[in-house]
Amino acid sequence: MTTHGVTHDTALLRRLNTRATLQALRRGGPQTLTQLARAAGLSRQTAEAALADLTARGLAREVPPAGGGAGRPARRFAFRADAGHVAGLDVGPRRILAVLADLNGDVVAEHRIDVDERLPAAERLALAERAATACAETAGVARGGVWAATAGTSGIVDRSGRVTLSTLIPGWTGLDLAGQVGRWFGCPGFAANDANLAAVAEHWRGSARHVDDLVYVLTGYRAGHGLLLDGRLRTGRTGSAGELGRVPFTGWEDASVVLAEAGREAGELFQAARAGERQALALVDRLAHGLARGASVLVAAVDPELVVVGGGLVRGGGGEVLLERIRAHLAEMCLNPPEVAPSTFGEESIAYGAVRLALDHVERKLMEPYEESASGHSAR
Known part of the structure; x- marks a missing residue:
């Protein structure tokens, strides 16, 4: 007679085996059953049962066998990303x-x-x-x-x-x-x-792929910050972590206001700065100083490996001329300034x-x- 506890343990083991098979299938691309069993750390028979479950659920499919070998080619299976x-x-x-x-x-x-x-x-x-x-x-x-x-x-x-x-x-x-x-x-x-x-995107497939502690600076229509620690997004108790707009002495200025007061568009400003125009360079430095002061608050608090700067100002031609001044100001404001990198992405x-x-x-x-x-x- 099968006890309830044994039945429960058997069902749990089956589910865990299916989970291990799915993880191996997603990581490894098309694989034979033998390769999949090895990657999942399971016996061939156990992996075959798990694969049948995944196939029935629409999460796995058989793919054409690899050519080039003698004899009957082994069947191969892949994760269905389009499921x-x-x-x-x-x-x-x-x-x-x-x-x-x-x-x-x-x-x-x-x-x-x-x-x-x-x-x-x-x-x-x-x-x-x-x-x-x-x-x-x-x-x-x-x-x-x-x-x-x-x-x-x-x-x-x-x-x-x-x-x-x-x-x-x-x-x-x-x-x-x-x-x-x-x-x-x-x-x-x-x-x-x-x-x-935006910080999550950088850690996933952007400039912060290889770091776990990140401060992201969003520039453009407004400024904002994203924070990842140990590879996890940190938003705080109410979702307002990194919202520094009302913090005294951060030097926070809206870039749109600064540019409007100066009567300049971002693209034209950065082009003039790259050409060495003194007024444009001073205005870029003002923008960079404000962004650096905001970022420095988080840098001092969490000591990240990397600061990524993205958003409209970087896409609008600011690029390296803006980042150069942000780096310089962070070096003055922080005991151990982190590396500063531009975003990998555009507006997406x-x-x-x-x-x-x-x-x-x-x-x-x-x-x-x-x-x-x-x-x-x-x-x-």
């Missing part, structure tokens, strides 16, 4: 960018809409939904094929995905942005601050970080021990 998709959005004051990615994080569609910064919240949300659904239509992905969606936006966003404070987007404060995004696709929805998501960094956050949710579900097959629960 599901995730959506990532950047919903900013002046732009909405939506991207759709497969389960490997590879972008399969994107859609951009320029918007007026005074656009009311309801209309902005409608355009964001249009951009997101346009991506799904372009990629031929049905509504149920999007397994998670994340939106990035300016302002303070709490852990539930609600915007608790927004000074840049009309009607945004109090918005349950995560809930809105999830309803568009009938899937789990998430939301986060734009600078935080926030949307890519949103994709990564959505993938994190999906992967947690995929990697969780499965329910018994008889329960009928999906991997999502």
Whole structure:
């Protein structure tokens, strides 16, 4: 007679074996059953049973055998990255960018809409939904094929995905942005601050791939910071970690205000600075000093390995001339100044970080021990 405890242990072991097989399949690309069993640390028979479970769930498939060998080629199997998709959005004051990615994080569609910064919240949300659904239509992905969606936006966003404070987007404060995004696709929805998501993107596939402690500086329409420690995003108790705008003595200035007062556009300013114009160099130094003072607060607090600078000023031609002055000011302000690097990305960094956050949710579900097959629960 089988006791309840033994039955439970057997089911748990089966689920853990399936999890190990899935992890090995995702890491290793197309593999034979023997290779997969070795990578998962399982017997061939156990890996075969787990692979059958994954195939039934639509997460694995057989691929053509590798050529070149004598005799009958071994069957090979691969993870199905197209089994599901995730959506990532950047919903900013002046732009909405939506991207759709497969389960490997590879972008399969994107859609951009320029918007007026005074656009009311309801209309902005409608355009964001249009951009997101346009991506799904372009990629031929049905509504149920999007397994998670994340939106990035300016302002303070709490852990539930609600915007608790927004000074840049009309009607945004109090918005349950995560809930809105999830309803568009009938899937789990998430939301986060734009600078935080840009930091996530840099750590995933950008300039911070090889570091675990990172301060990200977002420049442009507004300045902001993202913070990763031990490879994990840190947003604080209320989501306001890194919001230094009201901290005295940080030297915080909005770049848009500084440029407007000087009557200059960012691209023209940096071009003049590279040509050696003294007034332009002084203005670039002023911008760099403010950005460095804000970053130095976080640098002094957490002593990161790297500071990444991204956003509109860097994309707008600032590049190295701005970073050079930020490095110089940080060297004066910090006991042990970290390396300062430009962002790898253009305007897509926030949307890519949103994709990564959505993938994190999906992967947690995929990697969780499965329910018994008889329960009928999906991997999502």
